[in-house]
Amino acid sequence: MTGLLVIAIPKELAPGEQRVATVPDVVRNLKKSGCEVRVEHDAGAMAYYTDAAFTAAGATIVSDRDALLAGARIVLAVQPPTVAEAEQLPEGTIVIGFMNPAGNIEAIKKMRDRKITAFALELVPRISRAQSMDALSSQATAGGYVAVILGAEHCPKFLPMLTTAAGTIRPSTVLILGAGIAGLMAIATAKRLGALVEAYDVRRAAGEQVRSLGAKFLELEINAEGQGGYARELTAEEKIKEQEMVSAAVARADIIITTAAIPGRKAPVLVTKETVATMKPGAVIIDMAAETGGNCELTQAGRTVQAHGVTIIGPKNLPAKVPFHASQMYAKNLQSFLTLLVDKNGVLVTEYTDEILTASLLVHGGQVRHQPTKDLLEKTP
Structure with missing residues (x-):
């Protein structure tokens, strides 16, 4: 596994959240792209995706959150990270998921200070080439x-x-x-x-x-x-x-x-x-x-x-x-989004010049890149 791009899927901890950020079918596709996929123990249990199903698809099941995140370059999530979860992320980690920028200011500050790169799926522009990445629409459905x-x-x-x-x-x-x-x-x-x-x-x-x-x-x-x-x-x-x-x-x-x-x-x-x-x-x-x-x-x-x-x-x-199908659609959205970040050989892009990446980039390099969120942050004591 050494040298492979590691993608981590933590278990969602928000009350009432039963979805998971990826599903076994998507894991198979990520593996074909040369990535290592780690899934936290029971991350998909509430959506009826078992650890055994993830293992059969090629994922590694990890019970400890620190071990899950150690060496991971990309973390896929559904709910926005809390301050505590942001503190656990190693510097330079890329987090992709819903971020709720206006309602999660303290966690955004923490990600900024820890030099986390965060992409907010709610900021993905509604253009034709981004339709397959439109998680707002899939979850609204x-x-x-x-x-x-x-x-x-x-x-x-x-x-x-x-x-x-x-x-x-x-x-x-x-x-x-x-x-x-x-x-x-x-x-x-x-x-x-x-x-x-x-x-x-x-x-x-x-x-x-x-x-x-x-x-x-x-x-x-x-x-x-x-x-x-x-x-x-x-x-x-x-x-x-x-x-x-x-x-x-x-x-x-x-x-x-x-x-x-x-x-x-x-x-x-x-x-x-x-x-x-x-x-x-x-x-x-x-x-x-x-x-x-x-x-x-x-x-x-x-x-x-x-x-x-x-x-x-x-x-x-x-x-x-409806966590089974909601997770399935969300995982497909993330899979499409990852094609902009990871090439066919499992190598991360180094410049976020694509218009979809530019629009959805919330935090990067110790700075808040989304201007409305940056303005709000400056007004927050």
Whole structure:
């Protein structure tokens, strides 16, 4: 094994995290590229990837975290490193994963001071050649699926129309607010379960995608297309018009799934407490933006609350609820990203000149390279 590029996969320690940063199929491909792959004992257990499966794929199972990281040039992770985890990393280590730059400042400082190189997958640009590396999209797909299953679990009604000897049961109405990657997956899943599906997004371009999935797109004469495929923030007048239309749709829905988010900002409120009071008893809200403030005014992150007979769920880390496939997709994203860092002979590139690497480089050489994070760091005592 001496002389090979060592890639280490630690076990995720964040509460509720069941994913793992690589899977046996990807390990096989990394081995073919001339890399040594070390996996911490039971790193994949919660995602149902066993140590035996990793060993069969060519990985080395390591029980001790220090031994795992000793000599490792690249560390692949799902959750952002904590300060304690950053302290364990040897100087010069390359860490790739989600970094949550705005919410993990102390760990970023620690990585900077220890001269760690960190690539943040949430900063990968949304360009065509980076699609296979887009972990935000792959995990949003998993989250959108789980949101519908969670809504169906808490809804007191059948989702599909049923014709029975006891009479005909009308299908439930599912409303999706926000037709990005998560929203589109939620639409497709709800349709497969037989529900009537309506969807709204401030980006008019999303209407074609919504209709192609068989859902009704709620039209409003607003074009809020922003940069990078995200929505811009609405004006005060636009927000009033939006609220009126959304409120009417909310009142007739049995399940509402909200997905609206603005990068680096608090989630916009789409469902006010007054609107909740107009909803049907037994209706369910799944707020996918709970961790950034929530699209529903009554959402509490990580909790399920009741108001006016409505169940409001603020889930955290929905992709971790389907860890097997979420890990599989995430591992493929990382495998694609590594092709920019490691050549076919298992040799690391020395210059990060590729536009994808440049955009996603968070910390390198004792400096914070991502300007918004650098600005935030300078403002933090």
